[in-house]
Amino acid sequence: MQFFFEVLIGGLLSGVLYALVALGFVLIFKASGVFNFAQGAMVFFAALTFVGFLEVLPGWTGLEEGGRAVFWLAFVLSLGAMVLLAIATERVVLRPLVNQPPITLFMATIGLTFLVEGIAQGIWGANVRGLDLGIQDEPIEYMMENFNILISSFDVFAATVAAILVAALALFFQYTRIGRALRAVADDHQAALSIGIPLRHIWVIVWAVAGFVALVAGMIWGARNGVQFALTFTALKALPVLILGGFTSVPGAIVGGLIIGASEKLAEVYVGPFVGGGIESWFPYILALGFLLIRPEGLFGERHIDRV
Amino acid sequence: MAREIGDVVLKMEGISLSFGGVKALTNISFDVREHEIRSIIGPNGAGKSSMLNVINGVYHPQEGQVTFRGEVRRDMEPHKAAKQGIARTFQNIALFKGMSVLDNIMTGRNLKMTCNLFQHALHWGAARKEEIEHRRKVEEVIDFLEIQSIRKTPVGRLPYGLQKRVELGRALAAEPSLLLLDEPMAGMNVEEKQDMCRFILDVNDQFGTTIVLIEHDMGVVMDISDRVVVLDYGKKIGDGEPDEVKNNPDVISAYLGTSH
């Protein structure tokens, strides 16, 4: 039983990270109706940029390597890079494709994925890099002693960060002018335009916010598994989460992430051995698919009626 | 000399339809007779299009029943309605934008084509013969609607009025016995309206097709309809021959109330 909980909690914690990536998708889909396949590439780009700055900044500025100053400067610069990416994306991809069918925009983001990956590696190189955020990746003694459950403090940290981020975003959407504008755009582009919200700004902002989410997700994933090309696959993990949670629902992304994370780990551990293992790659998809057949609009998605 | 109006072919009884609590239609009953032109009129949002959607199975009413040619239909699927000889056009043109006029109208004959995928792939013998045979029929429709000069034009490039005509063509290609027309003349100029009117009358007259028509232009409706149903806010407020309906106080007030 303890083992079960260990697996479950481990799964839930990695689910938090899936949720974080999925959150980026949802933000963009809500605001611009674009299914952004490049979210994974953005995670990779952000993490790579961050570690890249960590490496080069001491040389450029004379700051102490591994110090706090370098960390925050690199963070701010990376954030800046994500904003630039958002602006460039809006300018080069979204604006010319405005009013195209969503499927076209989706395919464009696949192209964008390749572009972003190529650019990231072109600038920073393709080596695997480690990232140390200063958080120990070791079991929490308290849990060990009292419940005999092995839980990494890093995972808890990651979950906390994710929770804070989600809460912050929720507040942002609920209580700021920009946040309300974003929601207005999601509901009805025409309406948003007619009350004087410049659509282009909204897009840039939302892509930048998604970039910020990608940066945080990239840092956490990177710190855990190293910053490498495999980060782009996080996007593939996030897709079943979206199906489960619905494309437009922030809570859906979180709950979906947790379900996917937990169930994939449980399945791997309890079902995997019987079929040769490695089912993590497809299990979430089959799960999501099965779910989809029952509820095509996802957990929290809105039912859509075809008007004729 | 006029066409014979026959028995009741379509009977709507106590139809109620709602979307997530919003009532679109409330307890509506009326019937349609063979060979007649039956119009449904009413102000915007009166539930006219919903009514058509109930007839050919796009929407399923929560209450009431639809009887078509003696068969009670519950949860009818649109493609089954098509099989029974019901064709329709849409308020917002629903053509297949990526295809030519000819191909659009050809799709209207899909139910009459029996060849399978493999025959199509080989395009030999029966499939080829079938294609040609149906092309001939489609050309008759094209000729009937006088759209010869645009037969190979992609429909997306056509002006609105012509698109409406092509959509009628696609419906006619199915040789329906009941034709549902949802505002076939909306957004047309006077000349186009006259043409469309002529086509509708010709269809009704030459092929004996029963027609259920939604139209805003009162002049047209009163001119060509045999009987008219009036809806307002999802309720039936009038039903009868054009003159009768015109003098119905409820109808007058509904129209005065909305249009002035």
Add this chain to the structure above:
Amino acid sequence: MSDPRGQDELNTFPRLLMQHAQQRPNRPAMREKEYGIWQTYSWAEVAQNVRAIACGLAELGFKRGDRLGIIGDNRPRLYWSVAACQCLGGIPVMMYQDAVAEEMAYVLQDAEIKFVVVEDQEQVDKMLEIREQAPLLEHVIYDDPRGMRHYAETFLLGLDELQAMGTAHDKAQPDFLDGEIRKGQPDDVSVMLYTSGTTGKPKGVCQTHDAFIQSAKGGCQFDKLTESEDILSYLPMAWVGDHLFSYAQAMVSGFTINCPESGETVMTDLREIGPTYYFAPPRVFENLLTTVLIRMEDASWIKRKIFGHFMEVAKRCGAEILDGLPVSTADRFQYWLGNLLVYGPLKNVLGFSRIRVAYTAGAAIGPDLFRFYRSIGINLKQLYGQTETCAYVCLQPDGQIKLDSVGKPAPGVEVKLAENGEILVKGPMLLKAYYKRPDATAESLNEDGYFLTGDAGFFDDDGHLKIIDRAKDVGKLNSGSIFAPNYIENKLKFFQHVKEAVAFGNERDFVTAFINIDLEAVGNYVERRGLAYSGYTDLAAQPMVMQLIKECVEEINAQLAADPMMADSQIKRFLILHKELDADDGELTRTRKVRRKFVSERYAVLIDALYSGKTEQHIETEVKYEDGRQGKIAADLKIEEAKTFAPQAAKTAA
């Protein structure tokens, strides 16, 4: 000539048809674009259908010598009705399908028509409208049953039903029709064509089988037409040219006629068919050239450069190459290249790439226009003829094309000039008579059997006939030299800026003219030069426009000075009219010909001003607007002097 001939000789149209049905049963006789493809009818099928229609008509009571009215677009079944009527010894009378009901009523009465075959509901409605005025009308047969379901009138009958009746009849009595065909004689009247006639009521011109067959044979030999020609039949069936080209010549040579799908699709259909033999009035060629030039204006500069360059090449040597004249090798190469890049594709896009022979007639064609088509390798030629002569008098022989002549007398045709310059013609193609108008017949044929064409002309040194004007319009200047207003006006009208012109000079000292400018062309011209104007009257009064027209007039003067016969006809003074000449005001006929007399009376004050040396004249004119209202246009018109040339000096200048 009127002796009864051998029964098997191919001297009537029905016999020709039956002969083709035997000799080339499977070759296409007719095609019609219908239901998206070119529905093809072989000679055997045509003969079969004609038999059915003929027998059906006989069943209805159609007798030898009866007239059959035929109204509609160029449809195979209407052509078949013509042949069917002829099989029975009847006389087909085609009518212009766009004519209004009253005009048809006149023809129906005049020709005492009992049977008509019409194309569709539209024509049926006209027949119903004028039924009272045509009491003889017994049967109206319609080709297209669309919309006819509720017509209960008993005298209406579908052509389908008629054919069904006829087929049954033909089966029951197969010898009947053959017998009827055998009864036909070459000097029977084969067709009646109504002349529009600028004065008086239209007259029915009776032409015999022999006349049309001889004319068709002559033309076919002249241009070596074979059974493999394709012709597009799009001009009205009631017009003599269509009857000659699409009916008589096809019947003689056995070639294929092609009927377009509808009026709107003629250009597309032309391109699809790519006829080898083509006829069009100058107006069509002119419009086509205009479209070509307009479409080229949107092309990229490089394409325009290529186009421009090779058009120059064509101008230089194209017509010569077509005529087989010697041309330098360099030019030949350039022309070959041009053919690859410009002329070939251009002809293809227009549908002209297969043309062997093309004709134009009916009006004078501008020399530039004519030369353009010849220079890109289209063998366009002119011919001359009237309804009364089966449109067969003069033809331009291949290789001997002169821009301003109508060619040499056609085989079997004698042409001579009367003293006043009027052209007189004689030959097998002459009319038998005007229907029920012995007076008119007598008037038009002189005692030697020559037909008075009413046109004036002269032969040049090579024996080519040049038409200058209607004979009755030709007058004399006070100097005694000939004055041919039409000749001068046509020359003026070849300028794109001039829409209409009226020349005066009969019994005067010199020639003057009224000019109507072309609103669109001149409008464009001034707009490009940054000038704004408000309507025709304003535009016509602009000094810039006056200057433009003056240059045109002076160019004409230079040309006229070069011709010894015409040198005295140079335009000394002219003015630009303040309004467009309009058929609604009675200034033009419905076919847009100037009513010379009416105009000169209406604007007498202007003519006086032209001859009195004034430089300006005030005028007020009543006009009828399109909506029927009356109005007045007033203007002060400037009168301009144009430079004239001495006959000798002009030769060097021109």
Add this chain to the structure above:
Amino acid sequence: MLYREAGQFKASYEADQQIFPILQDRVGVLLLIGFFALAVPLFADQYWLKAILIPVLIFSLAAIGLNILTGYAGQLSLGSAAFMAVGAFGAYNFMLRIDGMPFLVAILLGGLCAAAVGVLFGLPSLRIKGFYLAVATLAAQFFIVWALVKIEWFSNYSSSGVITAQEIEILGFAFDGPVSKYLLTLFVVVVMALLAKNMVRSTTGRMWMAVRDMDVAAEVIGIRLMRTKLTAFAVSSFYCGVAGALYAYTYIGTVEPEGFNLDLSFKILFMIIIGGVGSIMGSFLGAAFIVLLPIALDVTVPVLLGDLVSASFVSNLQLIVFGGLIVFFLIVEPHGLARLWQIGKEKLRLWPFPH
């Protein structure tokens, strides 16, 4: 300019409904096929045949398959490579397990296996659309590759699922050299392209396009959405499957399931986007483009930039160029090279006029 259409009138519907109604096109296509079937084997060297022509042909076939599903029936799929894998492993097993299995039958059976699997994964398309469906096809991608690796029977118990294609022999003739393999591939691809063209220009194709353009209207005129979509899945997967079998037998020889990964699926998707969505001809153009582009980059970039660049730079450049081209085509010419070709042809037909 080269077209001389005047006089090419159609007197029957047969003539009007030909694949190439214009004479010059017919001649051109025959010349093209003749060139590739007769002249190329004589002159092309091994490298060209093995590294360029054969893969272009095979990917064209796969692209046709994806185009049927995505371009014609409007159902986006990201799992084409997996269906190729099914075809390859299917054909392998038929060859392996049935004695005297004719090669052509084996690849067709491989294709049928792919079709069956395709229908299975197409089932969700009945309830879900657009992105959801695209994600569902990813499930196929991952699941199939996993299954082929893990279920060792498929690869006859070889390690990590690697299979080696058997020798090809048809009617006693061994297709062992590049030329014979090339000709075999060409034959299969041309025939199947023709069949595909026939399908898309017949009722089947019209129903696919109707569902793509407006499914509600399609249903109202009697088209059964389920059947139509599943047919598209089946045919599409069949084409991908046959392409996969050819990939194993005439191109690579030794394949492993991981070779049919998501990247390959994307590559095929790129082929149809760049080549032209909804065009058989575009599938060929796109395949040629995507196969040739990296080769061209490999050859030209070092020449242009010399030793300054590393191999990894070239591979990143490839990513950037691919990505950039996709975005570029979607913006500038969403119908891809096929449309450019068509525009060019239209220009030639109207020459010297611009429109």
